[in-house]
Amino acid sequence: MMERGRKNQKCSSFCNPSMPGATAAATSISGGGDGGGGAYGGDVNAGILDETVLMLVFRSLNWDPHVICVAACVSRRLRAVARRVLFRELCISRAPRMVSALTSGGVAPAGRLGGGWHALAKLLFFCCGCAAPTRFFTPDRAAPGHFVGASRFSKTSGRSFLARRCWGDLLFVSDPCEHPAAGRGGGEDLGAYRGVFRGFMRSRTRAWLIGKQAELETKVRCPYCGARVWSMTAAGLVPRSASKRLGSHEGSLEYFVCVNGHLHGYCWLAHLSTDDDDEEDDGDDTGDDGKHNEEDAERNVEF
Template sequence: MGADDVPSSGQLARSSPHRWDGDGTMTVSKAIAADEWSSGGRCIGARIRGVNVGILDEQVLTLVFRSISWDPRALCALARACRRLRAVVDRVLWRELCVARAPRMVAALSTGPSSGRVPGGWPALAKLLLFCCGAAGAGVPGHLAAFSPFSKTSGRSFLSRRCAGDLLYASDPCEHAMAAAAAADDDDDDVGAYRGVFGGFMRSRTRACLVGRHAPLEPRVRCPCCGAGVWSLTDAGLVPRSACRRLGARDGRLVYFVCVSGHLHGSCWLARLSSSDGGGGDDSHNNRHLPKVKSLCWNLVFPCTCICSSIYTFF
């Protein structure tokens, strides 16, 4: 660098926080560095915020993901980029996905004293809509599910008479073939996994009955949506016969749980509809019970901080 290329000291003082030395090297002014240090880097942070404001704009991100039909894989990839994008995804984009997928259910769940909020948070509700938790006791892993409607009509089938006034949205069962090891002892039955969510669970009759009966939380089962503790409605005697009819459960063999946030999940053995099933005089089926469903403790798509050490690592 030649002498003519070195700016004058007056120019440096007016336009630059740096100082050129006689040998052509540049050093940061101590006064400027001290000012940046004492301000906690707010000046630098302001410049960074100015650069990143486009990608962090919530309206821009909403329009982008609306154009790709709220692809959950793309949402998870965005959330892994940095903490600030993760915060936008958790606070805004999962909510918009839920509204796009189930507008009536979201409207019903977000009304009342906790207006604008849903049980367990928006990431948990998005996971409920998109993820079938499977049945670990039957060797059925969880998976991303095709869109399945949630309805109050299905939910009423899961409520006992004394809890008939509660609001529950439930899905139709997601059918799975049993794993080979489990099927060897159960004549190749199919397993149905289902899920749902209560509206206003803290004020519901179902919760009041569980608390009134001193029902214990299951020590080995956690909610696959939010990671909270769960009650077994089967053990509490709150499973009506209408649930078996609705699901087509074989010999009344079903189990389901509800977490303290109001998320419901469970599974059942599905009755065969083919004529090959016959009379089947095997009484041992009547004495069998579905094993308790254990939540999958592997890293799933959506946040489950009580179970998973890492989040958004499924894809």
Template sequence: MSRDQRLKSNYPPSQGSQSSESGILNDSILVLLFKTIEWDVQTLCLTSLVSRKLRAIAERVLWRELCVYRAPRMVASLANGTAHGRFCGGWHALAKIMFFCCGCESTRHFKVNQPLPGHFVKAARFSKTSGRSFLSKKCRGDLLYVSDPCEHPTTGDKEDDYLGIYRGVFKGFTRSTTRASLIGRQAALEDRVRCPYCRARVWSMTTARLVPKSAARRLGSHDGGLEYFVCVNGHLHGTCWLVPLSTDEDETNGDDEDNDSDGGNIDTQTGMDVHQ
């Protein structure tokens, strides 16, 4: 080794390079940084794509902090005081449920003329009152948060056909009565459908005959046209046909809010990796 090479190898790195590396990879500094920008989802998505180390920090800390910031009451209820632990299915999946409408394709019990792609939402409202409407009578002790349906006009036979796409999440699904009922009925997991939020396998609640009539009433669905799935991690997603509201009905329903709603008024334009 030459003298110049020995001097170069023994020379300490500059203070600037050390501070840069320790700063960007420091959990506390990143949390403070994202607090200053109010947990902008697009920035968080881009940050997690920079490197494997930053992606690991996002998985370990940042997605959890985003969920707590955006929907503190819902997260506190779902996590039951363990917000700093691991959330079933991962905190990234919960963040995705908050911000992403998964779109839909035709399934065994629900047909659409053409698939609708997923998209990010500007606002979302989740309610445990709505969630109770999706539980059969003997499962009403479970806690489920469900979003209002995201409305999509379609190109069907009728010009007033509107497709509603909704999503939700169970608390403690592995210990829930809903899961016990699915297993007790020997419901088979679907072969062709996967959870759009964590890629786990799902049960069709329609096939298992666990869809109560109250779900259609809550959604404003007509002709009983709805279906939803629940994955092994307790994430729910589904579709329904909606009856379009008149102007008067829109104004009336605009004042009908649940007191237990959370995750509402989420304004975002995001680049979150929807395939994770």
């Protein structure tokens, strides 16, 4: 049963937090709402439901995200513990410096991230693909989401996705995940990428979107937390440096940012020749201001 669960790449533990029962489960596991005993009273959390036992078990498994997903599918209580504890430890274990940057400076009170730790864990290990066409990006066919074996997140890359007026923000963005596009002319593949803002509620990006009364999308939701999103293309906040960073032609990309600060987007990736590869290797890794960011925290997140 565990093996079948490992192969199921769309486990419900990585689902919209608004799913039926999720709120009730979180209330129950935290000891509220039932009027008696609570989660820590009596033998409610004895044995495998004891958080200390769960921590030891999953630490011995090196916080395998597939196994955590399977465990979260077993019951509401386990799902609530996974969302509150296990996914947090997974993120800290696999991307410690990135998590430290996202939570430092009091931007995550009591260690709480916008959208929850399960959303960040999904963002680290799951490529959302491209399920349907959007206003500014029309693939020939849908690209399904999938777990990824390794991902590289970089705040230098993230800076390339910030308009000049928003350079004070800290954004981590992954390298694009390549999906072959059947029937696409010019030898281009579909690229899907994702990222996360540090302290999005206090960010310049959010302040600009709110100040300009940018409209939230009606047909697109964040694939990581289920929240509503802004199209950065529609808002006019896509800098030219984003296309350069992705290796895509200008105007051949779109990305969204949700109200919790998660970014996801798509682009067309041109196949590089050998000469193109040499040029990329010789080029400077700079932002729009021409200054190399020596404090880049590029990390490989692996299973």
